[in-house]
Amino acid sequence: MRGFQKRLADFDKRGVHLAAISVDPSDVTAAHCRKMNYTFPFLSDADAAVIKRYDVLHRGAGPRGNDIARPAEFYIDSSGTVRWVNLTENIAVRARPEQALAAIDEARGSGDSH
Amino acid sequence: MKRKWNWLIWVGFIVAVGGLFSYEFFIQFPITRDFPWATLLLFGIGAVLLLAGLFRAFGRPQIYRGKVFGSIFTAIALLLFAFFSYVTFYILKQVPLSAQAPRIGERAPEFSLPDQNGKQVALADLLSPNGAVVIFYRGYW
Numbered sequence: 001m002r003g004f005q006k007r008l009a010d011f012d013k014r015g016v017h018l019a020a021i022s023v024d025p026s027d028v029t030a031a032h033c034r035k036m037n038y039t040f041p042f043l044s045d046a047d048a049a050v051i052k053r054y055d056v057l058h059r060g061a062g063p064r065g066n067d068i069a070r071p072a073e074f075y076i077d078s079s080g081t082v083r084w085v086n087l088t089e090n091i092a093v094r095a096r097p098e099q100a101l102a103a104i105d106e107a108r109g110s111g112d113s114h
Numbered sequence: 115m116k117r118k119w120n121w122l123i124w125v126g127f128i129v130a131v132g133g134l135f136s137y138e139f140f141i142q143f144p145i146t147r148d149f150p151w152a153t154l155l156l157f158g159i160g161a162v163l164l165l166a167g168l169f170r171a172f173g174r175p176q177i178y179r180g181k182v183f184g185s186i187f188t189a190i191a192l193l194l195f196a197f198f199s200y201v202t203f204y205i206l207k208q209v210p211l212s213a214q215a216p217r218i219g220e221r222a223p224e225f226s227l228p229d230q231n232g233k234q235v236a237l238a239d240l241l242s243p244n245g246a247v248v249i250f251y252r253g254y255w
Contacts, residue, residue, distance in 0.1 A: 002142075004249065011247065014244055015244035015245075016245050016246060017241075017245075017246040017247070018249065019246055020249045020251055021227065021248060021250050022251050022252065022254075024253040026228050029229075029230045029254075030230040030231065033230045038230075041229040041233075041235050041240075042229060042230045043225075043227035044229075044230075045227050050225040050227060051250060053223040053225070054215055054223060055212045055213070055215040055216075056210075056212050056215055056250045058210050058252070059210070068253055069250040069252060070209050070210055070250065071250060071252060072215065073247060073248070073249050075245060076222040076245050076248060078241050078242060078243060078244055078245050080221050080224075080241060081219065081220070082216045082217060082218055082219065082220050082221070082222050083218060084218065085215065087209075087215060089207060090148075090206050091206045091207075091252070092147055092148070092202070092206045093147065094144075104244075104245070104247070
């Protein structure tokens with residue numbers, strides 16, 4: 001996540017927003033964003049409804065056996081279509097911002113009229 | 115005659131224990147996180163030192179100490195290594211399949227959720243002008 005914050009200007013330049021989603025309540029998220037100086041939106045999906053809709057729920061993986069999100073990244077274009085998905089096979093290995101930027105450039109370079 | 119302090123065993127053990135805790139640090143950086151080579155390297159150095167220490171403790175027991183505590187430390191270091199391997203090469207790979215996750219070319223499910231400032235943010239708000247990268251993360255609790 002720090003990597004994405006560091007490269008925020010590169011996403012801005014491409015006109016692409018960032019958003020992070022977890023089951024953390026807003027106050028936890030707010031404290032964390034202050035501490036880490038995260039400036040893009042961190043969204044709180046406390047009942048995991050959106051996480052389930054995206055099928056990225058990790059049952060019982062939270063600290064009290066609660067359901068949380070598994071790491072996953074999507075690039076969604078302006079029409080709302082998924083153009084890139086990264087579903088890791090290792091919890092510790094998340095997408096790097098460079099991968100997302102490359103996916104954006106590829107998607108936008110190939111017949112996207114926006 | 116008093117036998118010599120077998121520093122190889124002590125240093126080897128400390129390096130191995132440090133190896134375990136080093137992942138807390140190395141996990142912050144993709145280059146040492148995606149494959150934990152730095153942590154494994156520390157374990158490796160610890161193992162070499164421990165084995166060298168054991169070798170001389172058993173080979174020249176009249177000069178070097180460490181037959182008993184060297185064996186115990188080596189066993190503990192092995193257990194730590196086994197624990198680390200179990201976590202990094204098994205536990206961390208227990209990720210759900212997410213077979214129903216939206217695929218390339220499909221429409222992304224709409225959502226509207228509160229952000230860190232309590233403001234409601236919808237996917238539709240994020241898509242202009244050139245789309246959005248949505249990152250699901252485990253959370254910090």
